[in-house]
Each structure stands twice: as structure tokens, then as C-alpha cells.
Amino acid sequence: MTILLIVALMRCVILIIYQRPRSDAREVQANLRGSWIAVTVVLTAFCIRAGLLVNGRAAGILIDDRNWMSLSRLQWVAWFSVLLRGYFTEAIWNAANSRTFPYMQADLWVLLGITGATAVSSNLIVDNKK
Numbered sequence: 001m002t003i004l005l006i007v008a009l010m011r012c013v014i015l016i017i018y019q020r021p022r023s024d025a026r027e028v029q030a031n032l033r034g035s036w037i038a039v040t041v042v043l044t045a046f047c048i049r050a051g052l053l054v055n056g057r058a059a060g061i062l063i064d065d066r067n068w069m070s071l072s073r074l075q076w077v078a079w080f081s082v083l084l085r086g087y088f089t090e091a092i093w094n095a096a097n098s099r100t101f102p103y104m105q106a107d108l109w110v111l112l113g114i115t116g117a118t119a120v121s122s123n124l125i126v127d128n129k130k
Contacts, residue, residue: 002049005045005046008042012035012038012039015034016032016089017092017093017096018096019031032093036085036086036089039089043081047061061073062077065126070119072119072122073119075118076115076116076119080116
């Protein structure tokens, strides 16, 4: 199953690479939006696969040791996946069209760090309460 997801992600890469820039900016945006949606589906499938491997559930990536759904994990997975799929799509498209590597604002990296730290610290707090 995991190999199929990797192949699907490579298919998304090929889909993005063969989208040549055209004179019509709206057509390029529509093509990139379709690629972004394809990457979103594949990364969501990766998260479901990880949840199945860890807890035997589709939402297992969000479940903590106490068998509760963790809001901090949900926030981290949501922000990480939103930033990753957008950055991945743009980076592949820019590389295929000989453009500069995409720049992501420092605020977004800070946001990702805060949500990651929140997920880690919530686990520490729960472990302390036990």
C-alpha cells in the first residue's frame, strides 16, 4: 500500500512537470490547482496509512496514548499538510520551468514550529499527569 502511495506521489510530480507555462495565467493557475488537489489526496492517503499502521484506524495519526483524539496533533497535521502540499507543488513546478526555488515566509515556519511544540508539550503534560 505504501509503495502505491509513493507511485501516486511520483505521478503527481510527473503531472506537475509536464504542465508547461502558457501565456494564459488563468490556465496555469487552473492546472496547478488540479495538481495541488492531487497532491492533497495523496498526502491525505499517506496520513490515513500512517494512522492505520500506528493505531489500526484511519484517524490513528490524531489519536494519542489514552485513545483520545488530540487537538494539538490535529492542528499540527493540518498546518503541516497545508504548508507541505503547497510548497511541494510550487517547488516541483518551479524546478520544471527553470524558475527560482519558492520562498516561504518566516511567519509560516514559526507557525509550524509553534504547532509542533504544542503537540510535543501536550504529550509531556499528559505524561506528567499520569
